[in-house]
Amino acid sequence: MSPGSVILCLLLMQTGVYGFDIELDSEFIKDVFRSEAANQKHEDITQRAILSTILQACRSVALTDGKDFTFPLPPFTAQSVAAACWASKSSKRFHQTIKFIQRMNRLVDSSHASEPEYHFDNEKFAEGRRIITRGLEIIKASNKEMNFEAARERLGEIIHPLQDFYTHSNWVELGNTLPNTNLIRSGTRIGNIAAYSRATCRNCDGDDCTNNILEDIKREKILTSGYFGFSKPEGKCSHGGGFDVSRLFKPRGGINKDKMDSEHGHLHTEAANMAVAATSELLEDIRGAAGDKTFLQMMGISGKALCFVIDTTGSMRDDIAAVRTVTSSIINSKVGKEDEPSVYILVPFNDPDFGPLMRTTDPDKFKNAINSLTATGGGDFAEMSLSGLQLALTGAPPNSEIFVFTDAAAKDTHLRDTVIALIERTKTVVNFMLTGGGIFRRRRQIDNNQQQQQSRSVSSYVQLYRDLAQTSGGQTIEVTKSELPEAVTIITESSSSSLVTLLQAARSPGKAENFTFTVDESVKNLTVYITGRSVNFTLISPSGVSQQSTDTAGSLITASQTVGNFKNLKLKTEVGLWEMKMVSINPYTLKVVGESSIDFLFDFLEVSEGLFGGFDVIDHRPRAGSNGTLLLTVTGSTSATVTEVILVESSGSGNVNGNVTAVGGGDYLVVFNGVPSEEFVVLMKGQNSNGSSRSSGTFQRQSTSSIKASTVTVTVADTNRVLAPGETFPVPFSVKTSGAGGNFTIRATNDRGFTSTFPSSLVLDTGGSANGTVNLTAPVTTMSGTDVTLTIEAESPGGADTNYLVLRLAVLETVTDFTEPQCELLSLQSNCTESCSLSTWKLSVQVTDGANGTGIDRVSLRQGNGTMNTSLAPGNENITLVSYTASCSSPDVELLVVDAVGNVGSCSYSVRQTSTSSSQVPSQTPTAATVGSFSTKAVQSFLLCIVITILGLNLPFEMGIN
Known part of the structure; x- marks a missing residue:
């Protein structure tokens, strides 16, 4: 061969x-x-x-x-x-x-x-x-x-x-x-x-x-x-x-x-x-x-999403200008490179409106969308920030990072638990960029009594954003409007697809505490983020060198930035165990990140109720008061092995060590004797055999979003999860508790604003369950291919315990076109000679989708290095004309034709010499068009290839089957 x-x-x-x-x-x-x-x-x-x-x-x-x-x-x-x-x-x-x-x-x-x-x-x-x-x-x-x-x-x-x-x-x-x-x-x-x-x-x-x-x-x-x-x-x-x-x-x-x-x-x-x-x-x-x-x-072969949720009320003009600047900087530095964002997402909000979500892979379209934002209106204190965030969480890929820009409180605080559920479900990091100037400008426009009431709410609104950021593993950066351009440098750093978290913790109220983290050889661009006022620290490197926060001449911090409540420290990358001694009575967060290929995925498991037994991955919070089972997968390395997996309380020092068993393929089964009662994160430690020593081979990674156990579970009866526009779709669900019974509050929200009905509460006995139904109606104008994320929440009496179920439903119009597009060869002209590179051939094809088809959506080259142009036939929009010109050194072409509902056809043509006599003009034979599924050929090639290998046949690389 x-x-x-x-x-x-x-x-x-x-x-x-x-x-x-x-x-x-x-x-x-x-x-x-x-x-x-x-x-x-x-x-x-x-x-x-x-x-x-x-x-x-x-x-x-x-x-x-x-x-x-x-x-x-x-x-x-x-x-x-x-x-x-x-x-x-x-x-x-x-x-x-x-x-x-x-x-x-x-x-x-x-x-x-x-x-x-x-x-x-x-x-x-x-x-x-x-x-x-x-x-x-x-x-x-x-x-x-x-x-x-x-x-x-x-x-x-x-x-x-x-x-x-x-x-x-x-x-x-x-x-x-x-x-x-x-x-x-x-x-x-x-x-x-x-x-x-x-x-x-x-x-x-x-x-x-x-x-x-x-x-x-x-x-x-x-x-x-x-x-x-x-x-x-x-x-x-x-x-x-x-x-x-x-x-x-x-x-x-x-x-x-x-x-x-x-x-x-x-x-x-x-x-x-x-x-x-x-x-x-x-x-x-x-x-x-x-x-x-x-x-x-x-299929996930793409860079990180760049996602902005932006307040567009009148006081946000300076903020939007800062976003424009950082957007241009990121796009200009990353377009065409491996780390280019895979998708750009923008969600504007104000009051009473939010959205629509704008999503594109074209950086220029995203720039234009940012540039077209205008800051107007906004008379009162609160805006629809959580509605905008909900839309972004359901529209962005999992494990994304979202930046919310606002200077106002959330008017839609009833969405707090929904947003937390989506953060936990998608493992998405949310950062809030808060600029206080607009709050106080708007407050001056109201009377004294209202001012006092709003003043009391300022701290609570900031705390809501802090809570959401902490749950997601993000930052709440509080700056003035003039400081914002300097603070948004975090966005440039966070847009790296290879960013990993080594350590993160939050303390409220603040207290003196020592934290350690291990840096391995794969980590580059080691960075520390600290949020909080009047926070002091001492940093100690693996070699024993120390540097205090007041020491600007130390050797461990190569660059630092302080803006508002945010500190950004660039560290000298030294392999081994580091120590950070934090001292503050004020609330603070600490996060250590770097760039590395080694990271991990994880899911909690529970005993399956299916016919075959075993375990299923759960989409909701793990069960409180019972053992926990985790499936963990190491990514980015075939030589890394996991030695420890620990559930660490996000705001405290409690932790639970798991029993780790390797199950092959980079997967590990981890069993815990109970899970923490407080919010926790997953900390993984291990060894990488590529290290030159035991110290350099040790690594640690930590999950970003926090998790909380619950005695409540919400499950849904399996449905086909497909809505038709204009129809009401029932979603039966069940709520179960392993704790005390009572009157449980039910909330059901969706990110599309579709009309829905559901019971506002369900009565459960102790250790019992109850059933309900959400009836969801998609407007008749909903486009086919739209998805809607439905979040069903159940809250125990008194609000001490909640759990949720996040369900993704598809909206699809009835499809009646199952026929692949057809090609008709109109002409094939060639002046190919023995000097192939100096000769060309031309092709003209007519493409249609049949009398009852949905129309041609796209024609592209599957094979061929020539130039293709398409146009609609004069007077008949149902016919697409395709012209193709190529060098004779590229004698084959395959057109891929897709109609509006995704039926795929392919048309193959070739011009090759059949005679090479020096006394004659070489003749060319056009291959008849073959229309059908190109994927069938791929499968036939696959099976033929096995036969070729066994028999030792020698076929050219460009083999195919007609």
């Missing part, structure tokens, strides 16, 4: 052999987290398909931008793939995206265990295909609106049934060697499905089930799948396995290929390989509809 073929085959084969076993039994570590060489899991199938598709997308972007692209050496990892895509600083975000999609995949087995269509059991082929295609519609519409979190959630849900098709049906037993492409195509034929009355299986021969499918079923290529439970008709195949009672009734046995020791486990590897190819095909279809750059952003 040529070197290029070898690389491509290695790339494609990386997606090939991991997959299905997703059972969650009491052997938690063994069966859930440790990969066994024989049994292949859903999670690994998903990851390898993602890594392969991402590399192909990155390679396409590189070629389009005229860059070289180098595939990483296998086995591929999130870290190596991100580095190959020039996005090494985004490896944590990419890793987190993969984990989230895997989690949503796994959740199908607990939330839809008894629904056969989610697993292609019981011959539910049409119903299973509808789940997949409906999910694809949501993904494509969500990507079009840049609602990537909704797209990821739905992606994880639909790849589970897609992968199950190959292990639960007889597709592999029928001799098929390629995936069933029609599973992701509406309005097509899945296959010859067995009639309900037709027998498909016989009894297994003891434990041998290799021949239990009837000969006529295989001969006639009849598609069937195993039945599960007590619903098996006479003569039908069973699913099989320990949970399936139908396997005990004639015909006994089963046909599933979930594990090597399943009834058809001899075909487990073939089914897993097929599922990987099918998952890649699905991802390629999503990629084609979205475009490479949007697809990469959806």
